[in-house]
Amino acid sequence: MTVSVRSYRPEDAEPTWESYFHAVRDTASKDYSPEQVAAWAPEQVDLEEWDARRAAAHTFVALINDQVVGFGDVTGDGLLDMLFVHSSATGRGVARALVSAVVAKARSLGLVELHTHASRTARPAFERFGFEVTRANDENWIRGQNLPNYDMRLRLSS
Numbered sequence: 001m002t003v004s005v006r007s008y009r010p011e012d013a014e015p016t017w018e019s020y021f022h023a024v025r026d027t028a029s030k031d032y033s034p035e036q037v038a039a040w041a042p043e044q045v046d047l048e049e050w051d052a053r054r055a056a057a058h059t060f061v062a063l064i065n066d067q068v069v070g071f072g073d074v075t076g077d078g079l080l081d082m083l084f085v086h087s088s089a090t091g092r093g094v095a096r097a098l099v100s101a102v103v104a105k106a107r108s109l110g111l112v113e114l115h116t117h118a119s120r121t122a123r124p125a126f127e128r129f130g131f132e133v134t135r136a137n138d139e140n141w142i143r144g145q146n147l148p149n150y151d152m153r154l155r156l157s158s
C-alpha cells in the first residue's frame, strides 16, 4: 500500500469533502460530542464554495490506489489550516505524507514557521511531526458549538 501526494484539483472537491466529513464524524467523535462534530461537519456542503476555499490555499491531496483519502494545506502566511484523513485510511502515514508536502511547500515559499489550530484528535499527530503547543484555546466556537483546540507551531529554520 503506497500513499502518494499531489496538488489539489477541482475534481477533488467531493472526495476531499468526504474525507473531511468522515474524519470529523468518525475519528474526531472520540474527542468531541455528537453535537460538536455535527456543527464541525454539517450534513450539507456547498461544493463550489468548498472548492474555492481549497483552491485559495496550497492544498495537497493524498491518494491510496488512486482514491483521495485525505488532504492538507498551507496558506501563504504559514497557516496549516486543514489536515483531514478519511476514517477508513487512518494510521497508515497519510497525514505524515501530507505534512511532508506542506513543509516542503512552506520552505519553498521561504517561510520559517508553520502554525495550526489543532483539534484534540490531531494534537498527538502534530506532536509527532515536531509541532509544539503554544496555547490551549478553551473557546473555539463553530456554528454555536464550542470546540476547544490548541495553537501549535513548527519552526522550519533549523
Ligand SMILES: CC(C)(COP(=O)(O)OP(=O)(O)OC[C@H]1O[C@@H](n2cnc3c(N)ncnc32)[C@H](O)[C@@H]1OP(=O)(O)O)[C@@H](O)C(=O)NCCC(=O)NCCS
Pocket (backbone or CB within 6 Å): 023, 024, 027, 028, 082, 083, 084, 085, 086, 089, 090, 091, 092, 093, 094, 095, 096, 097, 117, 118, 119, 120, 121, 122, 123, 124, 125, 126, 128
Ligand atoms: C489527526 C489525523 C489527521 C491523523 O491522520 P493519520 O493519517 O491517521 O496520521 P498518520 O498515520 O500519518 O500518523 C502520524 C503520526 O501521528 C501518530 N498518531 C496519530 N494519532 C495519534 C494518537 N491519537 N496518539 C498518538 N499518536 C498518534 C502516529 O503514530 C504517527 O506517528 P509516527 O509516524 O511517528 O509513527 C486524522 O486522524 C484525522 O483526520 N483526524 C480527525 C480530524 C482532525 O482532527 N483533523 C485535524 C484538524 S486540526
